Amino acid sequence: xxxLNFIREQKTRIIEGLKVRNFxxxxxxxxxxxxxxxxxxxxxQTNLDNSLAERNKMSKQIGQLFKDGKRDEAEALREKVNALxxxxxxVEEELKGVIDxxxxxxxxxPNVPHPSVPAxxxxxxxxxxKAWADPLPELYEGAIPHWELAEEYGLFDLKLGTKITxxxxxxxxxxxxxxxxxxxxxxxxEGQKAGYEEIMPxxxxxxxxxxxxxQLPDKEGQMYYVGKDNLxxxxxxxxxxxxxxxxEILEASDLPVKLMGYTPCFRREAGSYGAxxxxxxxxxxxxxxxIVRIEHPDHSYxxxxxxxxxxxxxxxxxxxxxxxxxxxxxxxxxTSALTFDFEVxxxxxxxxxxxxxxxxxxxYQSNRMKLRFKNEQRKNQLVHTxxxxxxxxxxxxxxxxxxxxxxxxxxxxxxxxxxxxxxxITK
RNA sequence: GGAGGAGUGGCAGAGCUGGUUGAAUGCACCGGUCUUGAAAACCGGCGUGCGAGAAAUCGUACCGGGGGUUCGAAUCCCUCCUCCUCCGCCA
Numbered sequence: 001x002x003x004l005n006f007i008r009e010q011k012t013r014i015i016e017g018l019k020v021r022n023f024x025x026x027x028x029x030x031x032x033x034x035x036x037x038x039x040x041x042x043x044x045q046t047n048l049d050n051s052l053a054e055r056n057k058m059s060k061q062i063g064q065l066f067k068d069g070k071r072d073e074a075e076a077l078r079e080k081v082n083a084l085x086x087x088x089x090x091v092e093e094e095l096k097g098v099i100d101x102x103x104x105x106x107x108x109x110p111n112v113p114h115p116s117v118p119a120x121x122x123x124x125x126x127x128x129x130k131a132w133a134d135p136l137p138e139l140y141e142g143a144i145p146h147w148e149l150a151e152e153y154g155l156f157d158l159k160l161g162t163k164i165t166x167x168x169x170x171x172x173x174x175x176x177x178x179x180x181x182x183x184x185x186x187x188x189x190e191g192q193k194a195g196y197e198e199i200m201p202x203x204x205x206x207x208x209x210x211x212x213x214x215q216l217p218d219k220e221g222q223m224y225y226v227g228k229d230n231l232x233x234x235x236x237x238x239x240x241x242x243x244x245x246x247x248e249i250l251e252a253s254d255l256p257v258k259l260m261g262y263t264p265c266f267r268r269e270a271g272s273y274g275a276x277x278x279x280x281x282x283x284x285x286x287x288x289x290x291i292v293r294i295e296h297p298d299h300s301y302x303x304x305x306x307x308x309x310x311x312x313x314x315x316x317x318x319x320x321x322x323x324x325x326x327x328x329x330x331x332x333x334x335t336s337a338l339t340f341d342f343e344v345x346x347x348x349x350x351x352x353x354x355x356x357x358x359x360x361x362x363x364y365q366s367n368r369m370k371l372r373f374k375n376e377q378r379k380n381q382l383v384h385t386x387x388x389x390x391x392x393x394x395x396x397x398x399x400x401x402x403x404x405x406x407x408x409x410x411x412x413x414x415x416x417x418x419x420x421x422x423x424x425i426t427k
Numbered sequence: 428g429g430a431g432g433a434g435u436g437g438c439a440g441a442g443c444u445g446g447u448u449g450a451a452u453g454c455a456c457c458g459g460u461c462u463u464g465a466a467a468a469c470c471g472g473c474g475u476g477c478g479a480g481a482a483a484u485c486g487u488a489c490c491g492g493g494g495g496u497u498c499g500a501a502u503c504c505c506u507c508c509u510c511c512u513c514c515g516c517c518a
Contacts, residue, residue, distance in 0.1 A: 045478045049487045056487090059499040063446040074498085081498045249475085370476090378457095380475085 001106040001368050003382070004038055007031060010112075017112035020119050020329035030105055037102045044095040051088035055081055107217055111364040113329050114338035120328030127328065129340060132312070133321030137347045143405055145348045146398040147279030150176065153410065153425050155401070158279070168269070168284035170394070175425045179400075179412075180287060182419035183393050184262050187289040187314065191390060194310050196260035196291055201240035203263050204231040209243045212369035214335035214361075224266050233266040237290035238387045245294060246369040249380055255373060256303060257294035260390065262287065279398060281353065286394040293386045294371070297363070300384035304338065304360045307388045311342055311356050314391055317415045320399055321345040323352070337362045344395065348402035353395040358388030 007014060011031060018028055058081050065074035118127050150156045155176030161169040172180050188198060210216045210232050215223060224233040234240060241261050250257070265288045276282070291310070295303045308324065315322045327339040342356035363382040366372070372380040404411040410425040417423045 042478065045487085047478095049478055052488085053486055055498080059497095060446070062498050067446085078498045085498085 001364065002109055002112070003363065003367050004034075004102075004106075007034055007109075008038070011035070014109075014112050018110070020113045020117055021110060021332060022121050022330045023110070027108075030108060034102065034105050034109070037098055037105070041095065041098045041102060044091055044098060048088055048091045048095055051084060051091065055084055055088070058084075110334045111337050111361065113332055114360070116326065117332060117338060118326065118328045121330035122328075123331055125328040126325040126331055126341070129324040129326045130312075131323035132316065133323055133345050136345055137321055137403060139347045139403070139405070140407070142407075143348050143402070145279065146346075146401040149401045149405060149410065150279065153427060155179070155425070156280070166284070168282070170280060170283055170285070175422070176397075178420055178422075179397060179416075179425075180393060182416055182421075183391075183396065184287060184289060186416055186419050187391055188260065188262055190310075190314055190317075191260040191289060191291060194258075196258045199237075199241050199244070199259050199261040201234075201237060201244075201261055201263065203234050203240070203266075204229075205234055205240055205243070206231055209239060209246070212246050213239045213242050213365055214368065215239060218334045222268055224268060234263060235267050236265050236288065236387075236389075237261040237263040238292060241290065241292045242294075242365060242385055242387065243369065245371045248371055250294070250371075250373040250383065252296065252373055252375060255294065255296045255383065256299070258291070259293075260289060260291045262289045264288075265392075276351075280394040281349075281398065283394055286392060288392045289390050291388050291390045294366075295384045295386060296373070297381070297384050300360050300362065300386060301338075303384075303386055304340075304358065307358050307386065307390075308340055311358060311388060311390050315342065315344065315355075317413070318396070318400065319413050320396070320403065321347075322355075333357075333359065335361050335364045337364065342389075342391075344399040346395075346399045346402050348405070353399060355395045355399070356389040356391050358386070360384060360386045 002014070014031060015028055018031075058077055062074050062077050062081070065071075065077065118125060120126070144152075147158070150158075153176075154174050156170045156172045158167070158170055161167075161171040164171065192198065204226065207216065207230060210223065215232070215235065219235070223235055225231075226233070240263075241259050244259070245257070264285055266285055269282060269284060280286075291307060293300075293303050293307065312322075312324070322342055322344045325341045325343065327333075327336075327341060332339055336359040339357055339359040341354050342358070343352035344355050345351075346353050362384050365385045366382040371383055371385070373383050375381040400413070401410055404413070408426070412420050412423050412425070
């Protein structure tokens with residue numbers, strides 16, 4: 001969430017930002033409301049602190065008076081404190097209420113978009129930032145989409161997944177399972193080379209963790225929830241990995257922190273069926289390697305660029321045609337300041353598939369999770385957090401299968417062959 | 428799952444028969460003296476949030492979380508969580 005001081009000082013900038021996001025005009029009033037509540041909060045806090053100071057002073061006197069045997073004076077003072085207490089307890093209660101409401105409102109305000117974020121409301125308005133897909137690949141006559149390839153070569157089975165769990169839970173087998181495992185290892189090895197420390201985190205998280213990275217309350221319905229234990233299945237490794245540093249104060253010399261992790265990811269993706277969600281295009285469980293960075297605020301945008309390079313490098317090595325989009329205000333995630341999406345071209349479906357999302361959250365997450373560092377003045381300052389998929393597997397597999405299909409089999413990109421142990425998928 | 432013990436500052440560890448204890452002491456860390464340099468020794472500093480203030484600073488809250496008793500709680504009571512030991516079960 002945004003910092004109160006930031007809201008107070010940069011009110012117009014925030015309102016401009018909300019407009020870029022197409023935040024409903026009527027709801028922008030929340031900013032003024034927040035400031036008013038904050039004024040009241042400060043007033044009450046001062047008030048309460050003064051009363052408490054007085055109480056503490058008198059209580060000390062009472063102790064001394066009892067020691068000195070001046071019982072009557074002590075009793076008299078005690079009466080006075082009791083009277084004071086009634087007075088400040090109402091202040092205390094109001095303050096609690098004001099803080100509660102303030103926090104609720106703060107959770108409703110999304111991050112302020114970076115100045116480079118274009119206005120716009122839908123995917124159509126996203127800006128193509130870079131493209132490595134010219135010309136777009138054309139397949140031979142008779143090429144088929146990945147879900148048909150899967151059936152033909154026995155790579156994954158959605159029907160079995162449905163039998164075992166439900167729709168959207170693919171079961172990979174044979175070549176398909178081995179390809180999946182090869183990709184995970186490839187992505188982790190590349191991350192390792194780029195200086196990311198590998199993490200294998202829990203894939204269920206508690207409420208505090210889900211709130212800190214912004215999944216709660218915003219995306220509550222997006223996560224699978226284990227009610228009996230009050231835990232959530234992670235929608236991305238970003239959640240447990242970033243939370244490693246919740247409530248921490250780092251030294252400037254600890255920065256940057258570069259972490260990555262492979263985990264399965266779970267998303268409920270309620271609604272929507274049809275051609276666009278066939279096969280692996282959209283599933284409830286998929287594998288992903290995520291990279292996470294914790295950066296000095298001065299360097300976070302350099303880091304973002306570096307992450308883009310890293311992801312682009314992976315796709316180039318896999319020889320997949322792709323493009324990078326700069327998301328417009330309307331498509332930008334709630335907690336993000338700037339997001340680039342990577343899309344690979346799926347030649348058989350003749351459409352782009354999103355395979356990675358790389359974002360800078362600036363201080364939005366770090367403020368929620370109280371993640372700070374000691375700056376040059378030895379003051380505690382919020383860090384910037386960033387993360388990106390490097391990469392999400394299901395759709396990469398879809399594109400690989402489709403784009404590399406040949407009449408007699410499916411070719412495996414050169415870099416992957418040492419990982420798969422085979423260079424071609426055949427019947 | 429059953430029985431018992433414990434959760435205090437970056438770490439270790441006092442306090443826990445309620446009252447200058449935000450918290451002794453040691454280590455770590457930072458600054459200084461000494462030294463050619465380092466170590467040792469000595470001196471000083473060293474938590475976080477909130478509020479007030481231009482600032483120095485002051486006030487306030489925090490001793491696992493929440494609630495209660497009290498003029499006053501790290502210290503007493505309730506509740507939840509976590510960890511440790513023993514038994515049981517188990518990949």
